[in-house]
Amino acid sequence: MKLWSKALSVAAVAVAAVSLAACGNSSSKSSGSKDSKGKTVLKVTTWNYDQTPEFGALFKAFEKEHPNVDMQAVDIPADDYDTKVTTMMSSGDTTDILTMKNLLSYSNYALRDQLVDESSHIKKLDTKAAADTYKMYSIKGKTYAQPYRTDFWVLYYNKKLFKEKNIPDPNTWTWDEYVKYAKQLTDTSKGQYGTYQHIWRSTIQAIAAAQNGKNLLKPSYAFEKPYYDRALDLQKSKAQMDYGTAKSTKVTYQSQFEGSKTAMMYMGSWYMGALIQNINKGTTNVEWGIAPIPQKTDAKKVTTFGSPTAFAINKKSKNQKLAQEFLDFASGKKGAEVLAKIGIVPSYKTAAINKLYFGVKGMPTDSLSKKAFSPDKIAVEFPVAKDGPAIDKILQEEHDLIMTGDETPTTAIKNMESRVKTEEQ
Incomplete structure (x- = not known):
């Protein structure tokens, strides 16, 4: 796909259905604690969980690689998401991972010093397949999130x-x-x-x-x-x-x-x-x-026009090391494969990832739909x-x-x- 190599330099099927053991705000377990099976709880803010398949797919795949981890969604209605997360953060909430719905909300939390600085860690990663997207998260030379999806x-x-x-x-x-x-x-x-x-x-x-x-x-x-x-x-x-x-x-x-x-x-x-x-x-x-x-x-x-989506670590998380492992998984090759297989455009893109994406059952393959996938400019x-x-x-x-x-x-x-x-x- 040519679109993001062009556009981002200018600016910026069967779906795995997942039912979490404890989804939403109803869970009594706090981040970093253990669930009833002794697994470490890792909480992530999400929106419209049942209608947004990427979350469940990524959580399930990460849990498969980390059988002692229980991924739990703190689910919020999409239209209320940024308002709710802003309130949570101001009240000292310890939810481990915050989904950055857009660059606007990301800048809001980063400039308030509410996110973990990922700059040094990211330098150690191979981010070439998503390099243009990472540039969009730079704030005065620092980066506080890892993009996993680009739309x-x-x-x-x-x-x-x-x-x-x-x-x-x-x-x-x-x-x-x-x-x-x-x-x-x-x-x-x-x-x-x-x-x-x-x-x-x-x-x-x-x-x-x-x-x-x-x-x-x-x-x-x-x-x-x-x-x-x-x-x-x-x-x-x-x-x-x-x-x-x-x-x-x-x-x-x-x-x-x-x-x-x-x-x-x-x-x-x-x-x-x-x-x-x-x-x-x-x-x-x-x-x-x-x-x-x-x-x-x-x-x-x-x-x-478009915007990337990223995961960031809450500075008040009590389980930052495990949260970092999830960010690396979701934003890297493994996460990209999970997303591509369910029809979500990952930030990390290679020829092999693109092949997986277009091979999704139910994905439109007519010439007009393919044309829509190759805009000349995405601001x-x-x-x-x-x-x-x-x-x-x-x-x-x-x-x-x-x-x-x-x-x-x-x-x-x-x-x-x-x-x-x-x-x-």
């Missing part, structure tokens, strides 16, 4: 619904084509939307920044307006679920796509592993494919920065106001710029 955004589409409406496959559409066909794919009598856009600000702001060569840390956001205008138009025409409804009812993108309630949606590559798992479990029969995310113009080159969703968390909050707040109709895009963009400038002073 980028694509357009998922329901082949059956496309065929029913005689809509052509979305072969590198422009955004105008995306809007046009989303409206044609909408069927209000069946409660079917043409497209679904999740509530994250990145669904508009990150792709707008990527396709316009911009940095969200810099308070100049006029480039976002066309992206918001399109989203509001789709919402007004009922071709896209109302933002307020999606947020207030905590709608999941999985339910929308797997329940054929939407004909398409753009989402990260991480979803493929979970989707394949659910198809194999029989919880959905959606006939799916992927395509490149829509582009500004009818361009030959495809630009999207970092949100760079590491001291002011990152505060800026992210501002951008999310203004995003909410736009999408609920409380502010126009023009007004909100001006507010974003003035508020971020104030924050950076």
